[in-house]
Amino acid sequence: MTQYVYRFGGGVDADGAPTDSTEARNLLGGKGANLAEMANIGLPVPPGFTISTEMCTRFMNEGGVYPDSLTEEVKQGVAHIEKITGKTFGDAADPLLVSVRSGARASMPGMMDTVLNLGLNDETVEGLAKTSGDERFAWDSYRRFIQMYSDVVLQLDHDSFEEALEIAKEDNGFFTDTEMESQHWKALVAEYKGLVEEQWGKPFPQDVNDQLWGAVSAVFGSWQAERAKVYRRLNDIPAEWGTAVNVQAMVFGNMGETSATGVAFTRNPSTGDSAYYGEWLINAQGEDVVAGIRTPQYLSKAAREEANAKPLSMEEAMSETYGELTNVFDLLERHYRDMQDIEFTVERGKLWMLQTRAGKRTAKAALKIAVDMANDGLITEEEAVARVDPMALDQLLHPTLDPDAKRDVLTTGLPASPGAACGIIVFDSDTAEHRTEMGDDVILVRVETSPEDIHGMHAAKGILTARGGMTSHAAVVARGMGRPCVSGAGGLSINNETKLLKIGDRELKEGDTLTIDGSNGQVMAGRVKTIQPELVGDFGVLMEWADKVRRLGVRTNAETPQDCKVARDFGAEGIGLCRTEHMFFETSRITAVRQMILAANEAGRREALAKLLPEQREDFRQIFEVMVGLPVTIRLLDPPLHEFLPHHQSEFEEVAAAADVGVETLKQRANELHEFNPMLGHRGCRLGVTYPEIYEMQARAIFEAACEIAESSGEAPIPEVMIPLVATARELELMKDAVDRMAEEVFAEKGRRIEYLVGTMIELPRASLMAGKIAEHGEFFSFGTNDLTQTTLGVSRDDAGRFLTQYVDKGIFPRDPFVSLDVEGVGQLIELAAERGRATRGDIKLGICGEHGGDPASIAFCEETGLDYVSASPYRVPIARLAAAQAALAKRG
Ligand code: PEP
Numbered sequence: 001m002t003q004y005v006y007r008f009g010g011g012v013d014a015d016g017a018p019t020d021s022t023e024a025r026n027l028l029g030g031k032g033a034n035l036a037e038m039a040n041i042g043l044p045v046p047p048g049f050t051i052s053t054e055m056c057t058r059f060m061n062e063g064g065v066y067p068d069s070l071t072e073e074v075k076q077g078v079a080h081i082e083k084i085t086g087k088t089f090g091d092a093a094d095p096l097l098v099s100v101r102s103g104a105r106a107s108m109p110g111m112m113d114t115v116l117n118l119g120l121n122d123e124t125v126e127g128l129a130k131t132s133g134d135e136r137f138a139w140d141s142y143r144r145f146i147q148m149y150s151d152v153v154l155q156l157d158h159d160s161f162e163e164a165l166e167i168a169k170e171d172n173g174f175f176t177d178t179e180m181e182s183q184h185w186k187a188l189v190a191e192y193k194g195l196v197e198e199q200w201g202k203p204f205p206q207d208v209n210d211q212l213w214g215a216v217s218a219v220f221g222s223w224q225a226e227r228a229k230v231y232r233r234l235n236d237i238p239a240e241w242g243t244a245v246n247v248q249a250m251v252f253g254n255m256g257e258t259s260a261t262g263v264a265f266t267r268n269p270s271t272g273d274s275a276y277y278g279e280w281l282i283n284a285q286g287e288d289v290v291a292g293i294r295t296p297q298y299l300s301k302a303a304r305e306e307a308n309a310k311p312l313s314m315e316e317a318m319s320e321t322y323g324e325l326t327n328v329f330d331l332l333e334r335h336y337r338d339m340q341d342i343e344f345t346v347e348r349g350k351l352w353m354l355q356t357r358a359g360k361r362t363a364k365a366a367l368k369i370a371v372d373m374a375n376d377g378l379i380t381e382e383e384a385v386a387r388v389d390p391m392a393l394d395q396l397l398h399p400t401l402d403p404d405a406k407r408d409v410l411t412t413g414l415p416a417s418p419g420a421a422c423g424i425i426v427f428d429s430d431t432a433e434h435r436t437e438m439g440d441d442v443i444l445v446r447v448e449t450s451p452e453d454i455h456g457m458h459a460a461k462g463i464l465t466a467r468g469g470m471t472s473h474a475a476v477v478a479r480g481m482g483r484p485c486v487s488g489a490g491g492l493s494i495n496n497e498t499k500l501l502k503i504g505d506r507e508l509k510e511g512d513t514l515t516i517d518g519s520n521g522q523v524m525a526g527r528v529k530t531i532q533p534e535l536v537g538d539f540g541v542l543m544e545w546a547d548k549v550r551r552l553g554v555r556t557n558a559e560t561p562q563d564c565k566v567a568r569d570f571g572a573e574g575i576g577l578c579r580t581e582h583m584f585f586e587t588s589r590i591t592a593v594r595q596m597i598l599a600a601n602e603a604g605r606r607e608a609l610a611k612l613l614p615e616q617r618e619d620f621r622q623i624f625e626v627m628v629g630l631p632v633t634i635r636l637l638d639p640p641l642h643e644f645l646p647h648h649q650s651e652f653e654e655v656a657a658a659a660d661v662g663v664e665t666l667k668q669r670a671n672e673l674h675e676f677n678p679m680l681g682h683r684g685c686r687l688g689v690t691y692p693e694i695y696e697m698q699a700r701a702i703f704e705a706a707c708e709i710a711e712s713s714g715e716a717p718i719p720e721v722m723i724p725l726v727a728t729a730r731e732l733e734l735m736k737d738a739v740d741r742m743a744e745e746v747f748a749e750k751g752r753r754i755e756y757l758v759g760t761m762i763e764l765p766r767a768s769l770m771a772g773k774i775a776e777h778g779e780f781f782s783f784g785t786n787d788l789t790q791t792t793l794g795v796s797r798d799d800a801g802r803f804l805t806q807y808v809d810k811g812i813f814p815r816d817p818f819v820s821l822d823v824e825g826v827g828q829l830i831e832l833a834a835e836r837g838r839a840t841r842g843d844i845k846l847g848i849c850g851e852h853g854g855d856p857a858s859i860a861f862c863e864e865t866g867l868d869y870v871s872a873s874p875y876r877v878p879i880a881r882l883a884a885a886q887a888a889l890a891k892r893g
């Protein structure tokens with residue numbers, strides 16, 4: 001019989017759970033595995049049990065039905081807690097209360113449900129009042145329980161409970177919850193029970209076992225909640241993983257002034273600084289800290305002083321327990337060899353650990369923590385390289401606010417997630433998503449965010465909230481996503497009805513522009529100037545370590561000298577794809593390009609091409625100058641010619657004047673060029689085959705520029721001339737002959753030779769299949785996986801957006817195949833072409849230049865297949881360097 005329940009605490013060891021930490025996490029979820037682990041290493045953990053993730057999967061597959069055996073297992077789990085605590089579940093005299101929490105394999109902060117204080121009813125509340133000697137506490141706990149249970153399990157209207165609480169406070173003339181006495185809570189409980197009966201049609205469940213099963217099912221069910229699905233999609237978490245359920249004895253942070261609750265990170269999750277970082281509240285329960293209802297206090301004295309805050313830090317108010325807590329921090333960091341995110345409770349002076357997990361952190365913090373830990377010998381350099389998510393580097397590569405720029409600072413909040421963001425103000429998540437789809441940059445402005453805002457936060461460039469601390473939902477989620485966030489900006493007054501934001505005497509409306517700086521908490525009117533970040537310090541160190549283990553070369557896709565410079569500064573080792581068509585669009589030459597396309601014959605085309613030659617030569621000269629000494633792959637013209645055609649009368653007139661022909665003739669010629677399916681039409685090498693003079697001009701420009709640079713710098717560039725969209729060996733043979741002929745002509749004219757290669761893109765299935773023959777004429781292959789994906793899947797790369805999201809949601813593709821390579825399908829064509837190409841030409845150079853060249857999962861595939869290099873857009877170069885290093889480490893095993 002499958003075991004579904006695993007107990008922890010009270011010295012039960014692993015209770016049959018796997019000893020391998022990954023397997024344990026897969027079965028028990030992150031929270032369950034870590035609770036068991038903390039208990040095993042002797043930390044104070046309230047006893048409990050975990051119902052495994054396997055049960056969740058089974059529960060989902062079998063339509064919400066549990067196996068009979070689970071009833072008995074849960075009973076034993078409860079008995080285990082009863083034995084250790086000496087309390088009895090449902091006992092009127094000395095009741096055991098439990099928490100019921102979710103916990104998936106990967107942490108999903110705030111995404112799924114939790115129920116606290118479970119086990120309270122009309123009888124046990126009296127018992128709790130007696131045993132605790134604190135009637136107020138007992139009734140406060142009961143009202144919290146009814147409120148939470150009604151929300152999470154019964155799914156009743158959350159706001160009506162909040163409203164009842166607000167009215168109760170108002171009626172009594174109170175401002176805060178702490179002013180409520182036991183009789184007030186008692187009255188509110190009666191009111192809450194009335195609300196339940198009214199909305200649910202039945203009285204609030206008094207049987208504690210019914211309560212428990214209701215909560216367990218709700219937590220399992222929350223795996224399928226919309227917000228959990230969105231979070232999984234954004235973080236590539238498979239639906240079949242499921243969540244575990246943790247049932248654990250309650251400990252109380254709300255038992256008066258010697259009790260407290262808090263959350264802490266063992267290092268600063270924004271900056272990575274090695275300083276304890278966290279928030280706590282005296283006389284409160286866990287959810288109070290993260291929910292932003294009360295403003296939490298600082299953990300350490302230094303942090304309180306730095307923030308100039310008044311309420312005492314934990315270090316000052318409970319110095320002994322604080323000392324105990326920081327010892328636990330150190331122990332957990334050493335044990336897990338990573339920065340930890342911890343939840344704790346102090347019940348009448350006794351410290352309890354409720355959770356530990358690897359803390360979510362910004363890219364900046366991830367880098368600093370990895371480098372610091374390696375320097376301290378806690379982890380190796382290679383582990384440091386493996387720890388940093390390559391995609392997270394993206395946060396560091398983009399412009400930051402210019403420190404010298406003028407700032408119209410409206411107010412300052414907490415620096416919750418670093419980075420600068422600028423965009424128009426929106427007040428709700430649906431609008432954030434909608435405006436982003438329309439091409440706007442938006443700043444999502446909320447009183448506080450909830451897990452329902454996950455899609456809006458993802459769409460937004462930045463997040464600004466009026467409430468919530470550094471560990472509020474907004475802050476944690478924004479850091480995880482890499483979105484800049486300023487939280488708890490108290491100076492904001494937000495009116496969601498009128499869509500107005502008031503800051504002091506300034507008023508802003510939806511659509512107005514705002515800049516936020518998540519690194520110092522500033523909120524500024526308008527757009528503030530940005531500058532390029534410098535990649536030094538920890539970034540540089542980690543990149544050096546990555547380069548030591550990396551085998552794959554990393555090049556860039558770039559066609560302007562500026563982009564080439566950015567890429568070279570980011571560590572690009574050459575150009576993997578220079579798309580020459582972009583050069584044709586420049587305003588200074590588009591008329592000559594159009595004249596070339598619309599020419600009636602070869603002579604007309606040659607006349608126009610002669611005008612383009614000096615411009616192309618200058619393009620290449622500038623690129624070679626930046627990339628001197630490095631290989632530069634230049635692709636000859638690829639797109640269908642009609643893309644360059646004139647549209648407006650004035651454009652036709654300009655071309656007519658330049659070519660000395662009539663406008664009507666030109667229009668007729670433009671009509672003749674119309675194609676029904678241009679992606680599969682007269683493009684790529686088909687242009688070179690039918691109009692050889694175009695490729696001849698480009699080849700001449702390349703070789704003339706290369707000779708010039710060799711002459712002026714003494715160091716020749718290494719041009720790699722690339723022929724696009726080849727399907728047959730003969731196409732490449734013809735094109736290579738033309739390029740070689742042009743090279744010889746130029747070398748003879750210039751009186752010098754330079755090294756160069758001619759190769760092709762592999763971007764059609766036929767080219768993959770015929771790679772053995774094609775390699776007879778090409779010295780390199782570069783996989784154009786954009787077109788290869790398009791032509792293999794028969795899915796238009798320009799139209800796929802309309803249906804691919806659904807394909808991913810329904811599990812047809814694990815990810816968008818235009819973003820992350822379809823390894824299973826398209827991958828086979830790459831492997832096959834690599835194998836056949838190498839069989840013909842042992843030293844054939846192999847690279848990839850589709851968008852996939854900057855995607856870590858696709859880069860791992862390139863490493864597996866033994867390609868020589870990947871080529872990515874300039875800002876992806878560091879990501880590719882790190883991903884290539886991780887792929888090499890993973891291959892080593
Ligand atoms: C490709 O097809 O993968 C490629 C790099 O070329 P382009 O995107 O220009 O078609």
Ligand code: MG
Nearest residue numbers: 763784786787
């Ligand atoms: Mg292509």
